Amino acid sequence: MKDAPISTLPGVGPVTQAWLDEVGIHTVGDLQALGSVEAYRRLKFMLPRRVSLNALYGLEAALRGCHWLHLPADVKSALQRQGKTIDEALRKGAAARCSLG
Template sequence: MSDALISTLPGVGPVTQAWLEEVGIRTVAELRMLGAVEAYRRLKFMLPRRVSLNALYALEAALRGCHWLHLPADVKSALQREGKAIDEAFRRGAAARCSLG
């Protein structure tokens, strides 16, 4: 399964597949190696307004072989914290780049 395409994972549709490919993630092995959080970070950087926390849930669920609604509450909470940290870092980075110093 390591060379399997991302599209073979449950819950990964053509839009998400295309986004992942744009950030260099083409196989299940690549996604597993990076993990859902890093993949989400890359997607969020590329498409900040289009990628939501649901994408993070979906990526984690796909790696676990389940639907995102079936992720345990503690996993969802951990993902929410990670997603919030990524969102805040992204906003701080954008603000820092735009300040006059």
């Protein structure tokens, strides 16, 4: 299963698969090794306006073999916190690149 393409996971469609390919995540094993949060971080930094928290839920759910709506509330809360941290880092990074000194 680790060598299986990402598309074999539930809820991973062609758009998400293409995005994951672009950030170097090609197989189920790649995603398992990185985890949903790191995969989301890579996607968010690549496509900040297109990737939402739902992508993080979807990646986590795909790894668990369920629909993202069925993730337990405590898991969603933890993912929200981690997603917020990533979003803040992205905003700070953009501000740092635009500052003069």
